[in-house]
Amino acid sequence: MVDPKKRKNFDQVFFGATVTYAREDDSEHTVTIVGIDEADVDKAQVSWISPIARALLKARVGDMVEIRTPTGRETIEVLEIRYEGSDG
Secondary structure, three states: OOOHHHOOOOOEOOOOEEEEEEOOOOOEEEEEEEOHHHOEHHHOEEEOOOHHHHHHOOOEOOOEEEEEEOOEEEEEEEEEEEEOOOOO
């Protein structure tokens, strides 16, 4: 289990982060990066090895990252990063 209180870098996306991002069509989405066995699309919890999580890892607010989708590549913008139980 990842303890957010022990994390020192809250401005970058790592395992356990909840990230809000904007797609090219201006729609906003929020996902939480979790372990493989915790992934649940209905709860917006994505595995750390999923394409969206891998694209977001190490990103910061304002970064534009590219993801691969079934219809091709798409650029998304990181809008917010937060960690449950943290002040960061």
